[in-house]
Amino acid sequence: MERVQAEVETHYRSVIVEKIRARGHTVTVGGTTVRLARDFGFCYGVERAIDLAYAARKVFSDRRVYLLGEIIHNQEVNRQLTEMGVISVPISEHEETIATLTNEDVVIVPAFGAETRLMKLISERGCMVVDTTCGDVMSVWKRVRQYAKTGFTSIIHGKASHEETRATSSRAMGDDGMGNYLVVLTLADVDYVCDYIRTGGDREAFLQRFPTSARSVGFDPDLHLTRVGVANQTTMLKSETEEVQRRLQQAVLDRHGPEEGVKNFQVFDTICGATQERQDSLFGLLRQPLDVLLVVGGYNSSNTTHLVEIGEQQLPTFFIRTAECLKSLEQIVHFDLHLKAEKESYSSKLAGEGAVTIGITAGASCPNNLIEDTVLRVFGLRGIDEAAVRAELN
Template sequence: MSRVQAEVESHYRSQLVETIRGGGGVMRRGNTVVRLAKQFGFCYGVERAIDLAYAARKVFPDKRISLLGEIIHNPDVNAQLSSMGIRHLAAHPADADIEELQAEDVVIVPAFGAEVDTVAAIKARGCQIVDTTCGDVMSVWKRVRQNANEQVTSVIHGKASHEETRATASRALGPKGDGHYLVVLDTKETEMVCDYIRGKGDKNAFLTRFWNAHSKGFDPDVHLRRIGVANQTTMLRSETEQIQGMLRQAIADRDSGSTENFRYFDTICGATQERQDALFGLLDESLDLLLVVGGYNSSNTTHLVEIGEKKLPTWFIRNASCLLSGDEIKHFDIHQKLEVITRGWLPQKELLTVGITAGASCPNNLIEDSIKRILELRGETE
């Protein structure tokens, strides 16, 4: 593993980022100041997943290795694995894809985990499985399994189509497959659930709204009697807490003040929370703009963008290539859900302070590249 970690570091480490961190997270070059959040970039779970993927290539040099979807939500990291001969299966492979696997194949399960049926089907093919699932994700699985065993429906705060949420939902069915779950995206959807719990909802409208976000056979009249809140580990903590409070109050209102039929466990990923807290701290500084670096499909990175947008101009970029010029930037608009080009993004002022953060799936070398590009556009010497 020491050789593996050395190779990983050679691909993703940044001496510049480490130097800035060692200087209190601040660097000044000429009239440009760069401030880094205290916590950003790779977390332990991501590092472990990448290390295991690299190790799999070394341990099985002559075997065909497949990865379920993406190891993490960062295109540069996934491209690096592809260059090492690790092929990508669909995150939710069709039966034909699984049947094409051979007993001598190696299959990597990503950091988000995978659905129970998918893993079982791969095992049935006789494949060697390298499981890189994050420990924080497995902690959530433990809670939703407990809910299923006690006939408690898991209400999962997350994105219904996200790999992690789908994996968690499959565990919420329990070992007998008779458990139930409901996925809510935000407080707006939660309000609809609360209304139904209080007896104000329409069943057909409810099931139509959540048609792709509940377990088979889910009946809100039956399965919202006892609920337990869980979450996709990369969601915004404040929103998860708000959703938990809304559902708890709805149960109390229905049950004459009792919350016996409600349970909640704090399962927000520690690294996700650290990065959100660190960004709040960075935003207390005097900044002219914020760059958030990471994969556009990264949930925890998207939430950093949401936090930043509330206070100052915030630009969500995949890497330094998005900084097209001092006038134009290519960035991801989280509201339109597409990549756009905006002009006039870089303020033309004598002293400019740029804040930078990144999600848990962004390597430091991409942050270094972005810093160097900023300095280049400002005409500074790095």
């Protein structure tokens, strides 16, 4: 593991980022200031997953090594693993690929975990499993299993198609497969469910609203919304998850009355520490004057998306994949959360002779070398070369 960690460091470490951190997360050269959030980038779960994936490739150098989907939601990291010969299997091809594996093959389970159904199939093929599931994700599994055991339906705040939520949903069925779950994403979803909890409603309309991927097989809102336990995807926006919990609790109390209500409702906040730290750090960064915020990370990364949502409420915020998205001082390619697409925008915020302060943060799946590229790109576009930045940091 020591050798592996050294290799991972050479791929993803950044001396420049470490120096900026050590100087109070800020560097100013000329009229350009870059402020980093206190906490950003790789979390402990991601670091462990990458280390284990690298180690698997090294230890099983003579075997085929497969990865279920992506190790984390970052293109650069996944590309690196592919270059090392790890075969990434897209979600849509999981079952047919697993069916071809033998006991000579190795399967890496990503940090998000995998559905119980897939784990069973892999075990039936006799493959060697390198399970990098984050401990914080496993805590959520423990909680929803407990709900199932005690006859509570899990209401999971998350994205039904996200790997982690799929894995969690499969555990919410319980060890005997008899448990139930419902996945809610928006507050509108939650209000709809709350209305049904309070007064019932049109069963068919309910089932139409929540696709089969968002509910357990046989889910019946007339039967399965009586006793509910709330959990969430580990990377959700904390304030929103708290609101989801509050609204559902109130609906159950309204339905059953205060005494019975408490017996029919359970909640467990399963947002992980790393997600919370990154959100809190961004709030801290936003308390300082900034002209623009850049959020660096994979467009399909849940925790990164929520950082963008927080930033957008206060100032011009651009969700960029890599430094190359900064085409010029005015032209930025970025992901628009509302359009759910990458687009090109023009902003005058970085241009001009006057002083500019740029905030930068990144989600838990973004390596420091990509942050360094972004910092240097910003300075470069402002006419300040890498040597000048390094000189300032020395």
